[in-house]
Amino acid sequence: MSELLARHRAVMPSWLSLYYDEPLEITGGKGVRVTGADGRTYLDFFAGIVTNMLGYDVAEVREAVERQLATGVVHTSTLYLLRGQVELAEKIARLSGIPDAKVFFTNSGTEANETALLLATRARGSDQVLALRNSYHGRSFGTIAVTGNRSWKNSSLSPLNVHYLHGTDRDAPAFRAMDDAAYIEACVADLRDVLATAAAPDLACLIAEPVQGVGGFATPPPGLLAAYKEVLDEEGILFIADEVQTGWGRTGASFWGIGAHGVVPDAITFAKGLGNGFAVGGVVARGDLMDGLTANGVSTFGGNPVAMAAANATLDYVLDHDLQANAAALGPVVLDGLRPLTALPSVAAVRGTGLMFAVEMADPATGAPSPALAAAVQEAARRRGLLIGKGGLRGNVLRMAPPMVVTGADAREGRDILVDAVTEVDAAATA
Incomplete structure (x- = not known):
């Protein structure tokens, strides 16, 4: 056992898992490749859990961060005007497709989903939430409560009343013989049954990933989430698209993963790739929904000037180079x-x-x-x-999400x- 691994195990929690029989320390990176302390260079097809969207040592991002650092202002909090935050919010609001959109920045996808759940439950006056089986939405108390994957749940305690829907379980015995149309029909019937039997009135929202990241990149059939939203709209129930892993054009067909379903959600959560490794997340939502909170609200680190510099440069790079x-x-x-x-x-x-x-x-x-x-x-x-x-x-799915700057040669090599x-x-x- 390496000296660093021994130190890690002595001071880090046992549930903080590491990949590989001999865990890897990454000491350098350039483009889509990283170098380990073992001296080897690796083609990276996981990108820091779908986070290093532009790969490593990107001049545009590095220079933007260096310019911000040179001002001497690393942090101010949201109690002051932050030019980079406003500029990034304007871009994301425009790209969201949500009418009259407003943006709130956080430090992670977990915080982004917590914020979206707060907005929805406050707006609807209800603690009831719909989520999909096999989903993952974060590691906090509230987001674990809406996560439909037992291996990530440490407790049955919950601040929310959660009902789980079908969406990516086509291999289950009840659905195995169905085509997409029949499966969607069965799922919608189940949603209506949940609303009629298990849920009280004024249910708050459905939160769903267009592609279930931790769930092994399992995907609802095209049209299912749109069919769900038709039912939700009948009851005034809000829809939150968790785009922490699917945003910024990664799915190819659309800028947001939800585009494959033809749905404009009430709120979109995002994080991971936006900062290309810098800590940034957030929610973009309808203005009336975002403005619905009545208590005081600030963010100490959300929208941090350095993170905003990195995120603005990253998003500009994605758009300028048409990485979608x-x-x-x-x-x-x-x-x-x-x-x-x-x-x-x-x-x-x-x-x-x-x-x-x-x-x-x-x-x-x-x-x-x-x-x-x-x-x-x-x-x-x-x-x-x-x-x-x-x-x-069940931990049996291999996941690959290389940096979006990957070339044809890189793609073929990894494949x-x-x-x-x-x-x-x-x-x-x-x-």
């Missing part, structure tokens, strides 16, 4: 190369949209989800110089390494 188009063009390059893996006994599914891909590993003998095989593929990919993530309800790694692990599992 890059995601749309290169997503199929990777996904089409991964799909043949489903012929292997240990691969249960391959899925993806834009620059978000997943490979689901299963025991070749029983078909049961196999976290062990997923971990083995992670190790095999690292040996070949590729870093990937892991998730899913081919992953194919080799999965093939190696499958051969060992079926020998």
Whole structure:
């Protein structure tokens, strides 16, 4: 065990998990590649959990941060006017598609979702919230309460009254034989049943990820969230799109993941990629919804001048270089190369949209989800110089979300390494 790993285990909580049998310390980065303390260079296909959207050592972001640091103003709080905050809010409000939108900045996706839940429950005067099964919305008390994944829940205690809906469980026995249209019909019928039987009047909101990040990049079929929203609108229930992992064009087809469903939500939460590694998150919502809070409100660190400098530069880069188009063009390059893996006994599914891909590993003998095989593929990919993530309800799904500046050559290299790694692990599992 390395000296740093021993120190980590001595002072960090046991539940703070680390990847790999020999955990990696990253000491440098350039473009879409990082260097470890082991001296090796790796192609990074997980980007700090979908966060280093532009990769590493980006001149435009670095120079914007350096200019802000040179002013000597690292922090003021929201009690003072922050030019960078206003400029970024103007851009996000325009890009949101939400009428009369206003923006509040936080430090993370967890805080962003907490804020959105506060807005919705205050507006509706209700603690009742709808969420999807297999979802993940953060690690705080409130966001864990609306997370539909048992492996992330530490307690049944909750500040909210939560009802879980179907959305990404097409493989469940009840739905396995259905096509998309039949599944959507069944899900909408279930929503109506929940509203009629389990929920009291004036339910606050539905919060949903267009692509479930921690849930293994599982995606509701196109049109399901729009069908849900039709029912919600009948009751005045608000809709929150959790775009912490899907925003900024990553899904390729639209700037926000919710665009695939043809829905304009009442609020959108965001974080991760916007700061390209700097801590920033937030909510963009209808002005009347945002203004509905009546108690005092400030943010000590949300909208910090340095984070705003990084975020403005990052968003400008995304728009100026049309990285959404890059995601749309290169997503199929990777996904089409991964799909043949489903012929292997240990691969249960391959899925993806834009620059978000997943490979689901299963025991070749029983078909049961196999976290062990997923971990083995992670190790095999690292040996070949590729870093990937892991998730899913049962921890058996490999997740890839490379920086959105990835080139065609990078995409093909990562794809081919992953194919080799999965093939190696499958051969060992079926020998």
